[in-house]
Structures are given as C-alpha cells and as structure tokens.
Amino acid sequence: MRAFSGIQPTGIIHIGNYFGAIKQWIDLQQKFECFFCIVNQHAITIPQNPKALKKNTIDLATLYLACGLNPEISTIFIQSEIKQHTELTWILNTITKISELERMTQFKEKAKQHRKNVNVGLFDYPVLMAADILLYKTDVVPVGEDQKQHVEITRTLARRFNKIYGQTFKIPEVLIKKESARIMGLDNPFKKMSKSAKSPLNYIALDDSPELIFEKIQKAVTDSGKEIVYNPQKKPAIANLLTIFSLITGKSIKEIEKEFQGKGYSEFKQKLAYEIIEFLSPIQAKKRDLQKNEKYVFQVLEIGKEKAKIIAKETMNRVNEKIGLI
Numbered sequence: 001m002r003a004f005s006g007i008q009p010t011g012i013i014h015i016g017n018y019f020g021a022i023k024q025w026i027d028l029q030q031k032f033e034c035f036f037c038i039v040n041q042h043a044i045t046i047p048q049n050p051k052a053l054k055k056n057t058i059d060l061a062t063l064y065l066a067c068g069l070n071p072e073i074s075t076i077f078i079q080s081e082i083k084q085h086t087e088l089t090w091i092l093n094t095i096t097k098i099s100e101l102e103r104m105t106q107f108k109e110k111a112k113q114h115r116k117n118v119n120v121g122l123f124d125y126p127v128l129m130a131a132d133i134l135l136y137k138t139d140v141v142p143v144g145e146d147q148k149q150h151v152e153i154t155r156t157l158a159r160r161f162n163k164i165y166g167q168t169f170k171i172p173e174v175l176i177k178k179e180s181a182r183i184m185g186l187d188n189p190f191k192k193m194s195k196s197a198k199s200p201l202n203y204i205a206l207d208d209s210p211e212l213i214f215e216k217i218q219k220a221v222t223d224s225g226k227e228i229v230y231n232p233q234k235k236p237a238i239a240n241l242l243t244i245f246s247l248i249t250g251k252s253i254k255e256i257e258k259e260f261q262g263k264g265y266s267e268f269k270q271k272l273a274y275e276i277i278e279f280l281s282p283i284q285a286k287k288r289d290l291q292k293n294e295k296y297v298f299q300v301l302e303i304g305k306e307k308a309k310i311i312a313k314e315t316m317n318r319v320n321e322k323i324g325l326i
C-alpha cells in the first residue's frame with residue numbers, strides 16, 4: 001500500500017501543517033510505502049522569489065528530516081526533478097472540465113487574495129496535484145481538511161481516464177485525522193491557520209523562537225468568559241487552543257479541561273506556550289544539526305529522485321501507450 005503527500009516550499013511551515021500533514025506521515029511510514037514530495041511547481045502558482053524558492057525547497061527537505069521522516073524507508077524528493085508530473089498534468093488537463101476547476105474552494109480563495117495575478121497555473125493547481133498522486137499509483141493521501149476537495153477531483157479524473165482509455169489508475173483515498181484536520185488561526189478562530197496569512201500572529205511556525213512563541217500565544221484571541229472548556233460553537237478560540245494543547249501534549253481535551261478547572265486564560269496560555277516551546281525544541285535542534293550537513297540532505301533528495309523516477313516513468317509510458325501518443 002502506498003501513501004503520497006506534499007507541502008509547498010513557500011517559506012514558513014506552521015503547526016497546522018505539522019499536525020494536519022507531517023505528523024500523520026511520520027506515523028504512516030511504518031505501515032505504508034511512502035512518497036513525500038516538496039511541491040515547488042505548485043508553489044510558483046503564486047509569485048516566488050527564485051533565490052528564496054531554492055532556499056525554501058532545501059529548507060523544507062531539511063525540516064521533513066528533522067521532524068522524523070525516515071529516508072531509509074520513505075522516498076523524499078522534489079517535484080520539479082521528475083518531469084512526468086507536468087507531463088501527466090497536460091494529459092489530465094484534456095479530460096478536466098473548466099467548470100470543475102471553477103468550483104474549487106482553494107482557487108476561489110486564492111483568486112480573491114491575488115486579484116491581479118489569477119494565472120492559469122493557479123486555476124490548474126488541482127490537476128497538477130492529481131498528476132502527483134496518480135503517477136505513483138497511490139492508495140492513500142494524508143492531508144489536512146482543506147485538501148479534501150483536491151483529492152476528490154483526483155478520484156474523479158482517475159475514474160474518467162480509466163473509463164475512456166481502460167483501467168490505468170488506482171483510485172486514491174483521502175486520509176484526514178479528525179483531531180488535527182483544521183487548526184484555526186490564532187488571530188482568527190474562524191479561518192484556518194495559514195502560511196499566507198497577513199499577520200505572523202496567525203500561526204506558530206516550527207522555526208519560531210521561544211520568545212516569539214510566548215508572544216504569539218499571549219496575543220492569541222480568546223472568547224468572552226473565563227472558563228477553559230471545549231465548546232467550538234460558543235468558544236471557538238479556546239476550543240482551538242485546547243486542540244493545540246492536546247495535540248502537543250498527547251493529553252485528552254477532558255484531561256486538560258480538568259487541569260485548568262477554576263484557572264484563567266492567562267495561566268492556560270502560559271502553560272500552552274511552554275508546552276509548544278518544549279515540543280518544538282528537539283525538532284529545531286535536529287534541523288540546526290542537519291543544516292550543518294547539507295550534503296546529506298542533497299544525498300537524500302538524489303536517492304529520492306532516482307526511486308521516484310522509476311515509478312513515474314513506468315506510469316507515464318503506460319498512459320502514453322493507452323492514449324496513442326508516440
């Protein structure tokens with residue numbers, strides 16, 4: 001059984017990305033043959049500085065390793081190094097309806113955020129994602145809730161292709177962890193935590209310093225009242241902070257509510273900041289170590305590229321054969 005997932009190297013990686021995606025990946029490595037991609041071609045659907053994009057790509061690979069992705073058992077590679085991703089995208093484009101892409105929530109949101117640059121790549125983003133997934137005959141796609149719609153269109157395209165050209169693609173399943181599916185912004189508990197948020201107070205980045213984490217948690221919005229209770233409807237901000245607390249410590253929400261019974265927001269936030277700092281500290285230390293050994297990171301990516309290439313080529317040959325492309 002195979003798993004495939006990816007993250008865009010667009011700068012920071014936050015705890016929403018960690019718990020929504022990376023944490024799941026770490027656990028999956030034992031059970032699945034895993035492919036973890038750094039999707040740099042998705043990243044350029046929003047303008048990127050070329051130098052920064054290169055740096056962020058290697059930085060994300062380093063972070064993958066620092067978080068515990070194991071290159072001995074998983075394949076870690078860069079999307080742009082495997083040309084079949086864009087090749088398959090073109091093929092899938094020919095069976096994708098414009099109206100299907102117009103319905104994509106992420107496209108609608110990003111188009112609003114970047115009114116002056118609603119480019120064709122941004123529109124076609126889900127088809128490139130479908131190509132990523134289908135190339136590797138993927139069984140499961142571990143992602144956060146916001147990517148569910150993109151996996152659904154991937155399934156639709158796979159079925160459609162199989163119907164037109166004969167059985168070729170596996171139909172992948174989305175894998176979403178309920179508890180961590182959608183971490184909300186610290187400055188706005190009604191919107192998901194997001195890298196592209198206007199204010200850095202929206203997120204805790206995995207690279208944030210202890211001082212910054214402390215400041216961000218202190219400034220996180222809260223709800224009226226003073227009890228630490230889990231009630232997403234009435235107390236969405238506290239519910240989000242409780243979720244983060246629970247994910248970070250492994251304690252159940254009930255346990256945490258009990259621990260803070262009769263205590264106020266201030267004490268709760270202090271403890272939460274402390275727990276996050278403790279949690280991120282070993283990841284940050286491991287990343288610093290790996291940064292001193294860039295050669296190793298490049299080596300991992302090189303091996304990943306070779307492994308990915310074999311499967312991608314094989315699938316693409318089959319696809320071209322089915323369609324009659326010489």
Ligand code: ATP
Binds near residue numbers: 017019142180193
């Ligand atoms: P942006 O918000 O700028 O589009 P992003 O924060 O969603 O970026 P991506 O690289 O698009 O980052 O997402 C990487 C992975 O993290 C995906 O699997 C996505 O579903 C997951 N993810 C992103 N934000 C959250 C969140 N707030 N809660 C849980 N999972 C998340």
Ligand code: LTN
Binds near residue numbers: 004008132142143
């Ligand atoms: N669109 C995803 C990143 C992504 C991805 C994928 C995830 C690109 N290709 C294939 C899973 C499988 C996002 O998180 N924004």
